[in-house]
Amino acid sequence: MVTAINDDMFSGQAIEDPYGYYGQLRSEDPVHWNEKYKLWVLTRYEDVVWCTRHNELFSSAVFKTDERTPYPEIEESDMGLYDDIRKFFASWFIQHDRPVHMDMRRVLHGYFTPKSMEQWRPMVKSVIKDLLDEADEQGEMDIMRDFATPLPLFVIAQMMGMPYEDRKFIRMLAEKLLFIGRGDIGRMQPLHDGIYELIDYLSPVVEKRIKNPEDDFISVLAEGEKSGIYTREQVVSNAILLLLAGHETTINLICNGSLAFMQHPDQWDLLKNDKGDVVPPLINRATEECLRYDPPVKSIQRIASEDVEMGGKLIRKNDRIRWFITGANRDPEQFEDPDTFDINRWPNAHVGFGSGIHHCLGATLARLEGQEAFKALADRYDTLNLEAREFDYQPSITFRSLKALPVTMAMAAD
Amino acid sequence: MAGKLQVSIDHNVCVGNAMCPHLAGKTFALNDDRQGSVIDPDGDTRENVLEAAEACPVSAITVVDAESGEQLFP
Ligand code: HEM
Ligand code: HEM
Numbered sequence: 001m002v003t004a005i006n007d008d009m010f011s012g013q014a015i016e017d018p019y020g021y022y023g024q025l026r027s028e029d030p031v032h033w034n035e036k037y038k039l040w041v042l043t044r045y046e047d048v049v050w051c052t053r054h055n056e057l058f059s060s061a062v063f064k065t066d067e068r069t070p071y072p073e074i075e076e077s078d079m080g081l082y083d084d085i086r087k088f089f090a091s092w093f094i095q096h097d098r099p100v101h102m103d104m105r106r107v108l109h110g111y112f113t114p115k116s117m118e119q120w121r122p123m124v125k126s127v128i129k130d131l132l133d134e135a136d137e138q139g140e141m142d143i144m145r146d147f148a149t150p151l152p153l154f155v156i157a158q159m160m161g162m163p164y165e166d167r168k169f170i171r172m173l174a175e176k177l178l179f180i181g182r183g184d185i186g187r188m189q190p191l192h193d194g195i196y197e198l199i200d201y202l203s204p205v206v207e208k209r210i211k212n213p214e215d216d217f218i219s220v221l222a223e224g225e226k227s228g229i230y231t232r233e234q235v236v237s238n239a240i241l242l243l244l245a246g247h248e249t250t251i252n253l254i255c256n257g258s259l260a261f262m263q264h265p266d267q268w269d270l271l272k273n274d275k276g277d278v279v280p281p282l283i284n285r286a287t288e289e290c291l292r293y294d295p296p297v298k299s300i301q302r303i304a305s306e307d308v309e310m311g312g313k314l315i316r317k318n319d320r321i322r323w324f325i326t327g328a329n330r331d332p333e334q335f336e337d338p339d340t341f342d343i344n345r346w347p348n349a350h351v352g353f354g355s356g357i358h359h360c361l362g363a364t365l366a367r368l369e370g371q372e373a374f375k376a377l378a379d380r381y382d383t384l385n386l387e388a389r390e391f392d393y394q395p396s397i398t399f400r401s402l403k404a405l406p407v408t409m410a411m412a413a414d
Numbered sequence: 415m416a417g418k419l420q421v422s423i424d425h426n427v428c429v430g431n432a433m434c435p436h437l438a439g440k441t442f443a444l445n446d447d448r449q450g451s452v453i454d455p456d457g458d459t460r461e462n463v464l465e466a467a468e469a470c471p472v473s474a475i476t477v478v479d480a481e482s483g484e485q486l487f488p
């Protein structure tokens with residue numbers, strides 16, 4: 001029997017326990033029409049993979065195409081702001097379809113491949129060491145505020161060639177953009193302000209890199225302008241995409257992963273006693289398992305480009321669709337004991353980074369940060385002790401994001 | 415002329431990002447599952463095949479020199 005499904009994806013229950021909520025949908029109505037938000041909610045692994053790989057049927061150009069009002073609703077008077085924001089988001093390459101998407105992605109793709117990313121590993125390690133040294137002086141930290149948030153930001157700032165002094169400013173802006181209540185009716189003004197402050201900050205930097213290219217990715221984007229693929233506006237907005245995309249996502253990998261280790265001490269012990277005797281290495285497997293078990297990004301949005309039949313339902317052209325990584329990564333049809341956190345799990349074809357042509361451009365960087373962060377924690381501390389009993393999550397259906405994760409640390413003996 | 419290549423794709427890892435057929439379309443194509451597959455290991459030049467292997471975002475492609483057995487990528 002099908003129990004009634006509460007369509008409020010922002011409700012406390014769905015935000016706190018998305019595995020229960022989307023798990024119920026997966027078993028009872030895997031292709032679900034959400035009447036409240038008027039969109040399709042997809043939760044099965046097989047469907048999610050199929051959809052990501054059939055990009056010709058599902059358009060990523062959501063902001064460009066979708067004339068409907070945003071959800072949850074915003075202030076009537078903010079519709080002008082929303083139009084500006086839409087235009088800005090629409091210029092991100094993540095929001096484009098083939099063939100333009102391929103041209104735009106290729107400009108950056110080479111910079112982010114596994115081979116070229118490896119050179120940044122020492123830099124990532126040193127950022128991690130500095131942050132943990134600082135935390136050790138206190139003997140306690142909020143993993144979210146003191147470790148997970150600064151790490152990806154400092155790393156991406158280095159890759160952008162941003163001066164050290166500017167980090168504080170960027171962090172403040174990024175928080176303005178990302179830590180505003182997602183479902184909040186008044187969210188458009190701070191979002192709008194944050195975007196324009198970032199544009200003002202980055203425009204002169206882009207100007208400089210066009211004249212004197214360096215080895216950062218803004219220079220790579222600037223090359224894209226020279227070859228006619230990006231306009232100047234797109235160079236600036238896509239630099240902002242890269243600044244933000246690694247931000248709210250990687251912080252959740254670090255926090256959700258640390259929490260999983262604290263809640264599964266046997267797996268923490270396994271990691272601490274890593275003999276280095278498996279291929280791929282345990283730390284890599286563990287990072288993949290964190291990405292599967294409590295994925296940083298919960299859902300991805302598309303617009304149907306044509307009518308598509310799925311699971312006996314008809315998705316119509318122009319319908320809004322959201323597929324849930326949260327559902328797919330715990331699908332028992334794909335993963336054995338899907339609700340078990342098993343850092344030895346391999347192979348582990350989770351969809352934490354999406355799949356298909358839009359598969360995360362920053363996946364290698366995020367993996368590298370996750371691997372080095374979890375390794376550093378396990379090397380440095382005997383135990384991490386949770387100092388919170390309740391967990392408060394951001395009210396977002398896109399990100400699985402803790403508000404705070406306070407811990408005390410017991411140092412390893414040597 | 416450079417010798418022949420052995421090219422393989424790990425389908426447990428491939429995410430169907432479709433870079434390989436884009437960069438070396440006589441060697442790689444997408445199969446029915448929309449994952450990369452090898453249609454002719456010597457369809458493109460060695461340089462193009464290696465470029466495609468390097469561009470794979472998840473390092474799913476292995477390239478071996480068929481004569482010497484030397485692994486060229488990764
Ligand atoms: C995967 C492609 C993405 C899609 C389809 C997407 C889609 C959306 C949608 C539909 C909204 C809601 C706008 C509204 O209020 O109506 C939104 C908001 C937002 N997205 Fe994304 N997004 C994507 C990726 C990202 C990434 C990578 C970031 C950077 C971390 C990001 C940052 C934001 C921010 C800051 C907001 C504003 C939150 C708010 O509305 O309060 N998005 N996005
Ligand atoms: C743990 C961290 C991360 C997670 C979980 C994550 C997740 C994702 C997901 C699910 C998508 C697919 C969106 C879609 O299909 O519409 C995506 C795309 C993307 N991500 Fe990430 N991401 C992470 C880190 C990063 C980092 C560090 C960067 C940049 C430096 C980045 C840049 C991008 C970009 C540019 C895209 C768009 C790719 C395209 O459309 O071709 N991400 N990411």
Ligand code: SF4
Binds near residue numbers: 428434471
């Ligand atoms: S480039 Fe890699 S991920 Fe993409 S289709 Fe080819 S093998 Fe698969």
